[in-house]
Amino acid sequence: xxxxxxxxxxxxxxxxxxxxxxxxxxAVRQLGHATPEQVHNAVxxxxxxxxxxxxxxTLELLEELGLVTHTHLSHGAxxxxxxxxxxxxxxxxxxxGTVEGVEPELLAPLARELRRQRGxxxxxxxxALFGRCGTCGGRDDR
Amino acid sequence: xxxxxxxxxxxxxxxxxxxxxxxxxxAVRQLGHATPEQVHNAVxxxxxxxxxxxxxxTLELLEELGLVTHTHLSHGAxxxxxxxxxxxxxxxxxxxGTVEGVEPELLAPLARELRRQRGxxxxxxxxALFGRCGTCGGRDDR
DNA sequence: CTAGGTGCAAATAGTTTGCAACTAC
DNA sequence: GTAGTTGCAAACTATTTGCACCTAG
Numbered sequence: 001x002x003x004x005x006x007x008x009x010x011x012x013x014x015x016x017x018x019x020x021x022x023x024x025x026x027a028v029r030q031l032g033h034a035t036p037e038q039v040h041n042a043v044x045x046x047x048x049x050x051x052x053x054x055x056x057x058t059l060e061l062l063e064e065l066g067l068v069t070h071t072h073l074s075h076g077a078x079x080x081x082x083x084x085x086x087x088x089x090x091x092x093x094x095x096x097g098t099v100e101g102v103e104p105e106l107l108a109p110l111a112r113e114l115r116r117q118r119g120x121x122x123x124x125x126x127x128a129l130f131g132r133c134g135t136c137g138g139r140d141d142r
Numbered sequence: 143x144x145x146x147x148x149x150x151x152x153x154x155x156x157x158x159x160x161x162x163x164x165x166x167x168x169a170v171r172q173l174g175h176a177t178p179e180q181v182h183n184a185v186x187x188x189x190x191x192x193x194x195x196x197x198x199x200t201l202e203l204l205e206e207l208g209l210v211t212h213t214h215l216s217h218g219a220x221x222x223x224x225x226x227x228x229x230x231x232x233x234x235x236x237x238x239g240t241v242e243g244v245e246p247e248l249l250a251p252l253a254r255e256l257r258r259q260r261g262x263x264x265x266x267x268x269x270a271l272f273g274r275c276g277t278c279g280g281r282d283d284r
Numbered sequence: 285c286t287a288g289g290t291g292c293a294a295a296t297a298g299t300t301t302g303c304a305a306c307t308a309c
Numbered sequence: 310g311t312a313g314t315t316g317c318a319a320a321c322t323a324t325t326t327g328c329a330c331c332t333a334g
Contacts, residue, residue: 134261
C-alpha cells in the first residue's frame with residue numbers, strides 16, 4: 001500500500017493529506033489515551049515545528065472523520081483515542097489518576113436497562129467511571 | 143433554629159459564617175446541577191457584589207466540608223450539586239445537553255463486578271454517562 | 285496555479301493567586 | 310483586636326480564531 005488509509009479517507013472528503021495529520025493520528029494510536037498536549041509532545045518528538053494549534057485542529061478533524069474519539073476523564077482534560085480500537089469503559093482513579101480500560105460488556109446490562117426505562121442510548125466508548133483503583137484502595141493511606 | 147447547619151459545620155472547623163457562603167450553598171441547592179458560573183449568576187441575583195472568585199473558593203470549601211460534590215459532565219464545565227441529596231447517576235445527552243438523574247441502584251451490579259474483578263471502587267455520585275436521550279433518539283434527525 | 289492547511293500571535297474562557305481592605309466573632 | 314474572608318486585578322492554563330504564508334494535488 002503506497003497510500004495509507006488516512007490519505008484515502010481524507011481524499012474521499014476532499015481534504016488533503018499532510019505530514020502533520022499523519023503524525024497526529026500516529027501519536028493517538030501510539031499513546032492510547034492522550035490529551036491534546038500529550039499528543040502535541042509526542043508529535044514534536046518527531047517534528048518539533050508542529051504547532052499545538054494544528055494538533056487541536058487535527059484532532060477535531062480526525063474525530064469528524066470517525067478516526068478518533070474523545071472522552072472526558074478526571075478533571076476537565078479530554079483524552080483522545082483511536083475510534084477503531086475496541087471500545088472500552090474508562091476507570092479513572094481519583095487518587096493516582098490512572099486510567100484503565102475494561103470490557104464494555106460489563107456495561108451492557110445497565111445500558112439495556114436505561115434504554116428500556118428511559119429510552120436513553122448510552123455511548124459506551126465515551127463512558128468514564130470515577131473511583132478508587134485496587135492499588136490505591138488496598139492501602140488505606142488517606 | 144437561630145443557627146443554620148452551615149454555620150454549625152463551619153464553626154466546628156474553626157471557620158466563619160458569611161452571607162456569601164450561605165448564598166452559594168443556597169444556590170447550589172436551588173439549582174441542583176450548576177457550573178460555577180451558573181452559581182455565580184444565581185448568587186448575584188440576590189447580592190450582585192459577590193465576586194466569582196468567592197464562588198470558586200466557596201464551592202471548593204463546601205466540597206471539603208462534604209456539603210456539595212462536583213461531577214464532570216459534557217465538555218469541561220464541572221457541575222456542583224448538594225452532597226446530601228440522593229446520589230444519582232447523571233445521564234448527559236450529547237445532542238440536547240440535558241442532564242437527567244437516575245437511581246444509583248442501576249449501577250450497583252456493575253459496581254459490584256468492578257470491585258470483584260479489579261478491586262475498583264466506583265464513586266457512584268460522580269458518574270456521568272453520555273449518550274442520546276429518549277427525546278433526541280426518538281426522532282432520528284441526525 | 286489555488287484552495288486547503290499551517291504557524292504564529294492574539295483573543296477568549298475558565299480558574300487560580302497575591303494582596304490590601306474588610307468583618308465575623 | 311485579629312485572623313479568617315472577600316473583592317479586585319493580575320496571572321495562568323487550555324483552547325480558539327484571524328490572518329499571512331505555505332504546499333498538496
